Amino acid sequence: MGLLDVILSSALAHPFFTFPAIAVTLLFSLAIYRIHLHPLSHIPGPVLPAVTSLWLWYHSYIGDEASIIHTLHAKYGPVLRVSPNELDISDHEAIPAIYVTKGGFPKAACYSNFDIDGHSTIFSTTDTNYRAPRAKAVVPLFSTKSIRENEAALYGCVDRMVERMKEEKEARGVVNLLNLTRSLAVDAVSTHLFRENYNGTSEKSSKMSASAFVDAFVAVGRFFYLPNSLFTWVEWASEKFFPDEHTNESMTVVDRFVDGLVQNTPAKGSLNYPGRLLELGLLDQTEVKAQCKDLLFAGTDSSGMNLATIFRQLVLHPDVYEKLRKELLDNAGPQKQEIQSLPLLSAVVREGLRISMANPTRLPHVVPAGGWTFKGAHFPAGTIVGCSGYELHFNPTVFPNPRLFQPERWFDATQEAQKSFFAFGAGSRSCIAKNLAMTELYMATERLVLSDVLKGARAVQEEIGIYEWFNSKVVGEEIELAWENRVER
Template sequence: MESLGSSTFAATLVAIFLLSSIVYRTSLDSLHAIPGPLICKLTSLWTYYHSYFGDESTRIDELHKRYGPIVRIAPNEVIISDGAALAPIYVEKGGFSKAPCYANFDIEGHATIFSTQNPEYRSVRSKAVVPLFSMTSIREGQSAIESCVDRFIARLKREAAESRKANRQRPVNVLNLTRSLALDAVSSYLFGRAFGGVDEESDKLSASAFVDTLVAVGRFFFLPNWIFLTLELARQKFWPAKEEEKSAQTVGDFVESLLQGETKGTATYQARLLKAGISEHEVKIQCEDVIFAGTDSTGTSLATICWNLAKRPDVYDRLKNEVAQADMSERNQSPQIIRYLDAVVREGLRIAMPNPARLPRMVPKQGLAYGSSSGKQYFLPGGTQVGMQPYSLHFNPEVYPDPFAFRPERWLDGPTPQMQRDWIPFGMGSRQCIARNLATTELRLAVRAIAKEGALDGAQAVGEKIELMQWFNSKVKGEAIELEWQ
C-alpha cells in the first residue's frame, strides 16, 4: 500500500508540473500571445523532428497559412513570413546577431566566415577576402570562370550525345555536372587553380561525398551545440563512412597543395587570409568551407535551371534567341545586361531553394515590436530567437502568383517592390552570402553558354518535380536532377 501511495504522489507531482507548464506557456510567459500549436509552445521537439525528416519548411508554411504571418514554433522561438520584417531583423543597424546554432557549422572546432557569431572575428577574415568578390575583380578574372564553363559545355554535349545514342535509356545527371562546374569555377577564380571536377568524367564528383556530409549536418542544425557535438562524435565513432573519408581526404589534399604551391604567394583567397595573420590550419578550413558552399548552392541552382529550361522549351527558345541577338551587338557582350538571361537566373534562384529553412537571429535586449498585417501588435523580448525562411517568402502566392511555376517573365513585367524585397536567395544584410556576386556571375555565364551552344536542344526533364530534403542546406532526393535526350 505504501508503494502504491508513493506512485500516486509521484504521478500527481508530474501532472501538476505538466499542467503548470501548459498554463505558463499558454497564458503567462512573454510569448504566450504569439499564435501557434500547443506542442510548439511547450517544446522544441516539433521543430527538431521536422528538421531531421526534411519537411520543416513546408510544415512551417502550413502553420503560417493557419495562424498568420507570425507563429511560435518553439518555447523561445518565433518565425515571421511577412517580408516587411526582413529589414529590422537582418539589415537595420547591421541586423540581429546569429543564433547560437550556427556554431554547428564550425569545422574542426574553427568558426568560419559563415558560422561565426563574433563580428570582430568575421571582420578580420571577410575584410581580407572581400575585394575578390567585388564585381570589378570578378570581371577582371572572368576568363578563369569562362574556361571552366567551356569545359562544362563540352562535357554536357558529350553526355547528351551518349543519351541520344542510348535512345533515352541513359539519363544524364546534370546535378553532378553542375556541381563539377561550380567547384571548378570557384576554385579556379578564388584559389588560382581549378579542382578538375569537370574533367573527372565519372558518375559522381569526387568531392560530392564531402559536400553531402556537410549538407547532412543541416538536419541537426537547430539543435543545441552540445547535443549536436555529441551526435556527431557518436556518428563518427560508430557509423564511419569510408566514401566520406575518402572524399574529405581528396578535398583536403587539394587544399593542402594550394597552401604549399605557387598560389600561396599570389593574391588568392588563401594568400589574403595568410597575409591577414590567419594560421595555415584555419586557412585550410576556410578554403574547405568555400568549396562546400560554392559547390552545393550554385550547383543545385544551375541544375534546377537546366531542368526547368528542358521542361519549358518556350522559355529555352526565347532565351536562345535573345542571347543570339545580344551577341550580334558588341555593346551587349556582357551577360549581365541581357534582360531575359537575368530573368531566367533570378527565377531559377527563386525556386531552386538551396537554403530553404529559417535563418535564425537573436532579438537584442531592447526587444522587437512587430505589427502583423491584421493589425495585431506583438512584442518579442530580448533573447527571443526569431527568423524568416526563404521558402515562405519565395513561394508566397500574394507576392509571386503561381509561385511554384518557373516563369522568368514575372521579372520582366514590372516586378513589384515586394517581389524585389522578398527575393533573398543569398540571405540579407551584413551577413548575407559573401560570394553572391561570384555565384550569380557563374550562373549567368553558364546559362548564356548553354543557350548560345544549344546544349539543351532535344533535352527532356526526367520526373514531374525536383524533390528536396528541406534541411538548412537542401538535399536533392536521390542526389540526381536528370535530363534525357532524343
C-alpha cells in the same frame, strides 16, 4: 490515521514513486507556462511547438520543415511560433530589422553547428569581432572588378562543363544535371578564389569526387537547431557508429586538395583566398584550411542546385528557351552588351533562384537587448526570429502561382516581389560570394543556351523532391535530362 492513509503516505514517500510524480508535475507545469504565461504565448501556432522544441527538431530532421511551416502560416498568419522561444516570420517587412539595419540582429547560436574541424568560419561564427577582419581580408576577391579580371578563366570552367554535357549526351543519352553543375561550381570557386582549378568537370565518374564531402556538410542541416552541446554529441555518435567509407574517401580527396593549396600559398604577397587570410597574421594553417573547405562546400552546393534548377526549367519550358536563345544570339555581335543587362536572361536567372530552394529554411537571428516590436507585437530579448526563402518566395500574394516558372514576372516586378527576394539572405551577413555566384549563373546559362545542347532534351523526373534542410538535399541525388534522338558516335 486510517490504514489506507498509512499505505498512501508510505507509497508517496517511496523515491521510485515521488521522482516520476515530481517529474510529471514539473513537465505539466512547464507546458502550462509555455502555452499560457510565456512572453510569446500571444503568438499563434500549434500547441506542440509552443511546448517543446522536439517538434521543430523532428521536422528539421525528416526534411519537411519549410513546407510544414508554410501550411501553418496559411492557417495562423505571418508570425508563427515554431518552438517555445522561436518564431518564423513570412512578412518581408521584417527583413530590414532582423538582417539589415545596423548590421541586423546577432546570429543564433545554432550556426556554430556548421563550424569546421573545430574552427568557426566566416559563415558560422556568431562573433562579429571574429568575422570582421577575416571578411574584410577576402571581400575584394568577390568584387565586380576582381571577377571581371578573371572572366576568361571562369568562362573556361563553363565551357568545359558544356563540353562534358555534350559528351555525356552523345555517349549515354542521359545527363545528371546536378553532378555537372556541382562540378562547374567547385571549379569556378577554386579557379577564382584559390587560383587553382579543382577540375571537377574533367572527372569521368558518375559522381564528382567532392560530392560526398558536400553532402556530409549538407546533412549537418538535419540537426541545425540542436543546442551546440547536443549537436556535438550527435555528430560524434554518427561518425563513430555510422561511418561511411565513400564519404571518408571524398573528405580525404578534398583535404588533400586544400592541404596542398594552403601549404603552397606564401604567407605574404599572395592574392588568393588563403593568402589573404594568412597575411592577417591571425590564423594558423588549420583554420585557413577550414575556411577554404567552408567556401568549397557552400559554393558547390548552392550554385550547383541553382544552376541545375535553371537548366531543368528551360527544358520544361521550350518557349522560354527559344526566346532566350534568340536574345543571346542577337547579343553575340560586335555591339555585345553585358549579359547581366539582358532582360530575359536576368529574369530567367532570378526566377530560377526564386524556385530552386537551395537554402529553403529560416535564417535564425536573436532579438537583442531591449526587445523588438513588429507590427504591434512585442518580442523580448533572446527571442529567436527569422525569415526563410521558402516562405517568402512561395508567398502567393506576392508571387501569383508561386510554384510555376514564370520569368516574365520579373520584367515589371512589384516592390513587394523585389523586397521578398531572399536567395542570398540580406544585410551584412548575406552570402559573401553572391557576386561570384550570380556571375557563374549568368555565364553558364548563356554558354549552355548558345551551344543548343539542351535542344530535344526532356526532364526525366516529373518532380524533384528535396530534404528541406539548411541546404537542400535532392532526393536520389539526381536531376536528369534525357535525349531520345541523340547523335551516336
